[in-house]
Amino acid sequence: MTTNPVLTTVHQQFPWMRGEHPEESVRFNAQQGLWEVFMHAEAVAVLGDNQNFSSNSLKFLAGEEAAAELNDGNLIQTDAPEHRKLKRLISHAFTPKTVADLEPRIAQLTHKMLDEVEGRDGFEWVAELAYPLPVTIIADLLGVPSGDKEMFRSWVDERFSGDMELSLNPDDAEQQQVLGQRQYELTTQLGAYMSEHAAERRRRPRADLLTELVQAEVDGERLSDRQVSTFGCLLLLAGHITTTMMLGNTVLLLDANPEQGARVRADRSLIPPAIEEAVRMLSPFASAYRITTADVQVGAETIPAGQMVRLWTAAANRDPEVFADPHGFDAGRDPNPHLAWGRGMHFCLGAPLARLEGRVVLDILFDRFPQLRTDPDRPAEFMPNPETLGVRTLPLLTR
Secondary structure, three states: OOOOHHHHHHHHHOHHHHOOOOOOOEEEEOOOOEEEEOOHHHHHHHHHOOOOEEOOHHHHHHOHHHHHHHHOOOOOOOOOOHHHHHHHHHHHHOOHHHHHOOHHHHHHHHHHHHHHHOOOOEEEHHHHHHOHHHHHHHHHHHOOOHHHHHHHHHHHHHHHOOOOOOOOOHHHHHHHHHHHHHHHHHHHHHHHHHHHHHHHHHHOOOOOHHHHHHHOEEOOEEOOHHHHHHHHHHHHHHHHHHHHHHHHHHHHHHHHOHHHHHHHHHOHHHHHHHHHHHHHHOOOEOOEEEEEOOOEEEOOEEEOOOOEEEEOHHHHOOOOOOOOOOOOOOOOOOOOOOOOOOOHHHOOOOHHHHHHHHHHHHHHHHHHOOOOEEOOOOOOEEOOOOOEOOEEEOEEEOO
16 A cells, blocks of 8 residues: 555545445444445445435435425436436437547647646646646536636535535534535526526527537437536536546556556556546545435345435445455556446446546646656645545646
8 A cells, every 4th residue: 555645644534545444344323324335245236226225315305395406407316217318318418429529629628738837847737737627628518618617616616625524413403504505505506507508508509518408309308497407517517526536636646656657658558447546546426325215235234214325435446355455556457346437327427528538638648747746845635525535736746
């Protein structure tokens, strides 16, 4: 396991990343009032069981009315059969060709952003490229102004800046209510922004994804305005922040493991598996939530119906029963059945775009900066949210 001081901070925040999984693979967290799953086999079983587990955790937390308002069009929170209908419609617009056609634009933006730091002794990776590139690509794809990216950044910072975990403990009710209200207001603001753009596409179509979404039709069905807005918001926020964290974490891990970094630089075909290994070791979203719809056995425990279950996918991604040397970075790890992109029905729809951006960006970065390394005098800082794993700042030296 690496002794990189920056990664030590992560290991301190998440004890299981030091190999200290709880003795139980499944346990009830009485302090927070929910069940937790830590190991790979149990997490895979829950993620694949759409009969006994619901993804609509918001309905459990905020009630039917709020969930209906905020979740219509949210693939992450939607259960079958509605999920299948939504995914068919969305996939009709967000096609593999749509993603593949972005490669020249990704390369162009990468070169342009690296031109800005050419000749300097160093630069800050997140601010100079890992944030602006994905948000510009997503904005271009949707057809919303990339000039609004600072507004998008403020929304993301607000959404993921808190240091509170979800708790169902009555003693935490007041804090959770404040947190929930803040998130509701943020979602409402972003929804209004996206709704305005979606409505404009119905009046004046353009060559962009929002237009494709409002025009998508399968078997005579179309997405409603709210569904277009909700999915657009999901893609705008989750689509770029996940890639930002992935790019930062991958560069950090390649630097922290210099032999593996040299291996990838020498053989660029290893970039895709290196990215998969990076999201395994530092999964951008460390957890996922489900609600039991019936009494169900998970591991050695029977979880009653109507209970919140938190799947620590970041812990499952270091399960020694599945991954040899789970705390070691292996750029060529194969197989690598990590859960960072989800599994089954809720596998991340944006994963192909994130992978494409990572492959293009890293290949260009290695060509242009052969001496790139982290700055020992300015260590990286991680996002404070306990359920995300991503660098907020990553100063790099180029010489």
